[in-house]
Amino acid sequence: MKSVRNHLSLVVALLSILFSMQLFFIVERSIDAYKVKLSQNYSVIAVSKEELSSDAFSKINKIISQAQEIAPDSVIKKLSSDMKSTNIELLKLTLPKFYKLSLKHYPSPDEIKKLKSDLLAHNAITKVEDFAHTHDTIYKLLLLFKNVVTLFSSVVLVVTLLLIFKELRIWQYKHNERMSIMGLFGAALWLRSAVLFRLAIVDALIASFVSFGVFAYLSSYPWVLEQFRNIGIEVVVFNPVDDSLMILGVSVMISIILASLIVLGHKEEA
Structure with missing residues (x-):
């Protein structure tokens, strides 16, 4: 025993x-x-004055895996109830490009800061929404x-x-x-x-x-x-x-x- x-x-x-x-x-x-x-659901929104490809975004920061352009049709539809078709097409041309950026992995706060800084350093990109508060x-x-x-x-x-x-x-x-x-x-x-x-x-x-x-x-x-x-x-x-x-x-x-x-x-x- x-x-x-x-x-x-x-x-x-x-x-x-x-x-x-x-x-x-x-x-x-x-x-x-x-x-x-989270990385599959988390994305960054970038606003650009000109059209950019996924490769162009990847060169800005390697953490970006894919860039998908967000069609402005839903926004235009709300504003175009009384607009002529020619004005609608003109509005589409003048609107900036909106991109949804998917990332390779769920980033750390430092990686998010660097990503935003790199994107804003590009001449064509005017605004970046990184949802930093929720992410942090x-x-x-x-x-x-x-x-x-x-x-x-x-x-x-x-x-x-x-x-x-x-x-x-x-x-x-x-x-x-x-x-x-x-x-x-x-x-x-x-x-x-x-x-x-x-x-x-x-x-x-x-x-x-x-x-x-x-x-x-x-x-x-x-x-x-x-x-x-x-x-x-x-x-x-x-x-x-x-x-x-x-x-x-x-x-x-x-x-x-x-x-x-x-x-x-x-x-x-x-």
Whole structure:
């Protein structure tokens, strides 16, 4: 029973690290997916005295992916109820050109400022509407959410590492007498500490496989998928290859590093 409790405490500590790490990845992927959606809906309006092509706009700033001219017919229709057809055609010729500019990605506030500055520096462009206030609010909210999740994951990582280190230290003290006897008979340090490393690696494998199962289940759980559909994005909750290797590598690496620190510390005390 004691052995089970020893394993359980280490497994739970490792699981908290792996869960917080995977949740951070999910949040990061969600933010990236939402930025893609925002970039598809977000656009800048430019007013030009002359006709400009998409290539011309792309040369002004590389973030511009496409320029679409906005037909002035709807505006003219409101003004032309009592106008003759010749005057309407003349009005079309005198009106400036309006362009809807689509961007390659959702820009940062600095990129928006540079884009507006580059556009206004062009001789033909007279006005730019970048909807900066709305954009800045959304961007700052996304950044704040990401920073909060990063801070939370960092705190969980530090606290859990300390708990794992303490648990391994307690386990070492329990077997200190056996390790000392092996040392008297000339056993190498790695051999005396083999059981400690075995415990750490076994628990790392157990925590990894539990994480695989939980996130593989969540990745196909209807409620989770529905939440992402409600905000119109698709997110990879769990990648069976990349995420599995990452979880396994992190779990084993943490366990081995902490066990090594304890073993080296024991050597110095001896």
